[in-house]
Amino acid sequence: MAPAFHASLEHFNLGTNPGSPSRRDVVLPAEPGLSHACHVGGFYEQTLHQALDKHRAPQFLEEPGEYRRAACGKKVKALLPIEFSDQDPDACPACVAAVDADKSRAQHSKNDWPPACG
């Protein structure tokens, strides 16, 4: 079962592919920065969940229309195949707070939270 919130990053890097220099390769940044909580919902939900679960590899959102919004409101461009953890030393504090709020809110209402991302 897919986690409710995926760990996600604000950036990815464009590297060059040695075998094919004209082609850009998308890679995780050397310094990923804060880990945000992104609820995968909406149009790409099925595709993203399947890709994340099947390949266990990060999914890069390369077009502005694909960017997702993290629980704290930041745009994220890379979804990681792991669940967001508030124990992560790089966890975004605003996302930790939002996920905490989500957990307590979920006891009251299961219908209107979390909002679809993006």
Ligand SMILES: [Zn+2]
């Ligand atoms: Zn965040």
